[in-house]
Amino acid sequence: MAFKFAIQTSGLTKQYGQAVAVNKLDLNIQSGQFYGLLGPNGAGKSTTIHMLTTMTSPTFGDAFIAEQSVRDNPVAIRAAVGLVFQDSALDRMMTVDENLQFAAALYNLKPQQANERIDELLTIFGLEKKRHMKLVALSGGQRRAVDIARGVLHKPKVLFLDEPTIGLDLPNRRAIWRFVEQLRKEEGMTVFLTTHYLEEAVACDRVDFIQKGQLQYGGAPNALIRDLAAYILEIDCADTEVVNRALGPQFGEPIWEDEHLTFRVKDKDVDFSALQRSLGDAVIAMQWRKPNLNDVYLWTVCPPQTGVVS
């Protein structure tokens, strides 16, 4: 049965004592959409996923996965979702095959069905030859791939990826995203991603930034980037006051990080070389580049005055 919205939340709130982890979250995520919930550590991303997958219950509000309430029907919700945790949930002392067979049995897959599905997924992930190796003998990226295979064994309607590439090196991160893209193409599942590697969320159909449990800003990643600026101009200054006085009226308030100023430039036709020459000795070094989602986050979620990121 097709649903317009794979995920809907209404006033979804989670409190731990006085602390509000997620505050009145309203989401409408269409079926088949690749959705990204982005934000810093402690913003409420994982708590949101845990409420949506029935691992923790909302304090207020409700959430619906394929039109079923997380409050009323947790077992049915768990059958409809796949969840890949931030760190591996697999048994390192068991083989890839044993782990996946175990997960398949938990989802009530028949042995033949399970074997076919495991074959299929290990082929996608290029792990056919590792099938009978213990998890402990696999690389971090391979273990992550097995984790994702576990999460999609039962062909869930919605796949939740909670920081799936955390701790992985760049080649492994890229490989994981290739697998996810291939799974999406072949199985058309809705994917709900949380990450703080913001550049990885560019492939999403929509992203929302969350801060202190509340949605701040969202849209299609490319549109958000386009709306932010044509260029990002970064200047190492010998005299920040001079540079700010010269460029502030033209480009707006910059992000200050000690002697480093960052401006967003909306005008596509700025002559940066001429600009650098005009600033003379007040500039030590200057570079301009296309904006990305990190810039969107810095400019929209963290206001310029507080845009210093450690």
Added chain:
Amino acid sequence: MKNWPAVKAVVGRELSKVFRQKGRLISSMVRPLIWLLVIGSGVGSMLQGEQQAGYLSFLVPGIVAMTLLFAALLSALTLVYDKEFGVMRMMLIAPIAHYWIVISKLIAATIIAMVQAVMLLVILLLLGLVEVQTALLLLIPASATAICCAAIGGLIAAWSKTLDNFAVIMNFFIFPLFFLSGALYPVSQLPEFLKYIVLINPFSYGVDLMKHAVPAATSDFSIVTDIAVLLSFSVVAIALACWRFSRESVHEPLFHRVSKKGG
């Protein structure tokens, strides 16, 4: 039963892990044999004539029960182990009610305890310390005792947050449960105040039920009393463990541990 494949999977995983650790299975025989042959012979040597030979036979049900107690409690430890190492999340996210995880683990703990009891009985048979008929008869009360021990383990595991915590609780419970069960000496010979403790110890009734199967051992309670206590305790303990484990607050730290890293 739609949850049967999941139950079978959890039980199968536990059994395959135990049978893979042959060293663990073999070493589990060392403790009861030391008790029986060293402590039993030592204490027996202080007794006279028939009493001396009878003490070893008296110890047999208690030693088999001890094997069940240790095996079942250690197997229930996997509930804590899986929480600690994150594997529990794989089960928690599965489409089964969470109490089935506890039930499956306790079924596995009961089977593992019984396997070790059978191994011990085979050794005792080879040593000539039990008759074949007695060994076979012992399997019936051993099953009831194994369930009770698994229930005790489940109860402890459901309240344990970490493996360290479980180890402390194990030491706090396991020795009192064993020493105050009548496994090593007849309950009637204990001081009055200790008798009351024996009476409230569910494991005592398992040991006593097993004594009914051994001609040389004198039991302290009737078979009906033993079965009634074992059954009712097991049902209540398993229900409490299931209730406790199904509470969100118990497995929430599993997710918080990770959430703290990433938000």
